Amino acid sequence: MKVKTKPSERLAALDGLRGLAALIVLAHHAMYTNPAFPGTPGAGNVQTGSPMWWISYTPLKLATAGWESVIVFFVLSGLVVSLPVVRKRGFDWVAYFPRRVVRLMVPVMGAVVVAAAFVIAIPQRSVQPAGTWLSDSSTPNFSWEYIVKAWDLLGGDGQIDNPLWSLRWELVFSLALPVVAIAAIAVRKWWMAGLAGAVVLTWLGVRTDSGALSYLPAFFVGAVLAVRLDAVRLFADRMNARRFRHPLWFLIALGGSMLMIAPWLLGQGAGDAGELVAVLKGLAPLGAAAIVVAAIGWKPLHLLFESRPLQFAGAISFSLYLVHVPILIFSSYLFAGQPWFVPLLFAVPVAILVAVGFTWLVEKRSHGWSRSVGAWASARYTAWFGREEIDADARPARDRAETGSAAGGRVSEGARADAERERVSADR
Template sequence: MTSPALLRPTGRLTSLDGVRGVAALVVLAHHVSLLYAPIASTYIWGSGPTPHAGSVSWWLSYTPLKLFTAGPEAVMVFFVLSGLVLTLPVLRPRPFDWMAYFPRRLVRIGLPVVASILFATALALLVPQIPRLAVSAWVASTSVNPVTFERFMSVLDPTVFDFGLNNPLWSLYYEMIFSVTLPLFIGLALLLKRWWPLGLAAAVASVAIGLNAVAGGFHYLPAFFVGALAAVLLGRIHGLGERINGWRAGWLLWIAVLVVSLLLLIGPWLFPTAYQPFRVVLAGFQPVAALGIVLVCLEWAPLSNLLSRQPFAWAGKVSFSLYLVHVPIILTMSYLLRGLPLPVVAAVSVVLALVVAPLFYTLVEKRAHTLSKRVGDLVTRVFAARSGVQEPALDRQP
């Protein structure tokens, strides 16, 4: 009996593409929901009244329906996925080409990011973003006016931490930190392979401490480690998954794990008036909850098969492009269609984002992927020539 996770000829776990696509759609829904002032105020404290009990905004904020607009939590899922899929190629028996990996990763992520900043800048110049006319505190805080060359350059500079022109780029900052320090994360995961509960406990503690101290590295980087640890333990996970799938009532266990993981992911939102330290501790478990979701989607046969097919496969393919272009579109529509009912603005924004994302993928992301392979191959050849050794057959991963 084999693992239910479907594999492409390249060895890619296709159900994880579906997970990535769903997460990108949740992030899109999250930012669309922030057009509504009460929901925006749940993220920007003091900006206005929070949702009153029984309202649509309240149901979308403080009940399990939050899962449909849990953007930051979906980013945690992205981080766990990155930790998992970037670690797996390194663990394969074949030699891993580290010399090609770093430039390929830089080109693979960097070019689409720069293109998205140019896209956001063009939209901001075409439709001025005037904060005093914003429909919500989030729109006002994300708007850039005036759009100057200096501001454009500060957004391009990764050391400035300015994401005004394209808000979701904040997560790419941590993505690149992890990409550069990948050997350290893998080494730590291998070191803690036998003591994996200790590794998960340390990740939970780090996230809680980082959140409480507003220390982004301690808050977000443990999610990548959790994914790397899962990659190291993936053989055992597959074995356990096969046994559970063989049980008559195994599906009940998978559903239970999925439900618990989903609720734990949004745990702090379900207790909005609880003692703050309790909510911080709950938030600490979010990477573990994200891992639970990923593993169920990977190992439970019906769900894994579903996520490997359309339209989830399509959403996964364009997920990075959708992530990069959707906020500039939402902001632009909020100003361009100002005065129209917010549901109309939200609907137009979603449709445009879903149209622009595949175009961006074809014109930018796909070409960046191809170029990254060429750059990686070139670096490998140059290094081999300078070191005077024959270039080996290496496993290359974007």
């Protein structure tokens, strides 16, 4: 009899999606070195029909959608980190917390040291106007305090390594995982209401400039996908049984992508439509979720994300995300006076090479260290608190045994007394 096997929990296509998102963030920051590149919807003043306009206000924006790619990262983290929690009974929380903190903080601390080296290597005195990304991200008066502040994800300052702002929310989510997982499980049957709530909270966060509300709901959306993963796979099976499955999947993937960059599609007039932009940004986690579902269920997209180039990008994605900005800024000063794209010809390949080395030297070792720390914490907890639990369980039995022995002694003494009386009576 053929045994039906459970699908692997390892979703390799999502590694490729993460790799693509990291490359898009790299392209986003590379374009930022051009002061004419619009940083937010409606910002700047680019001529309609110019190359910069096409890159910013048409579907081509997908190639440089940096903020939107970070939302994809958050949804993926919510899914991947929550999945073992909602799938395994007796999840080892004692091992999880130190393991997760080491897994995040060791690469962060290493990346800060790399960033400091690139900052020190060349003076960072921007010739661009104040307020441009390059000027704001440069560190002209570096001191060792910047390293300490960058290591402090929860309350510090990532001036020397811009992407660290998003790692703050990764760490907050990781610490709040029990709450997020319970909330996702609670809305298992009412998942549409849960997603609607995430949209409302994201909108409120964007509208009020609240970082927690702007970004944490994206992790929750990923956690809902983890809880509903079997339903997602069942939906994919039903879709794939349809005759027009490819057009339908294409519409889901395209719809999710367009939803994520919707504020940009408003054109340069988006600056005058602040309320509408906030609403559309609130829908970004849903757009990311649609892309994730398409990556899981649509075979052509699935195969694309499992291709060697994107799997390679996925393998170095975390390291590339952490190290690329200091290299871009360093290259901008190294080739100062050249056309803005010339430094990128040097910076992009160097960033990829450094990411490869960083992955091998730091990130992979952080995996082993995090597992060791988690196993040690779990063993210590069992050694200390497990003994107390065993002693507590054994104490009533011991008490019963002692009571029984005492009672038994009293019975034996009574029996001997009765026997003695009977012997005395017989003698009489």
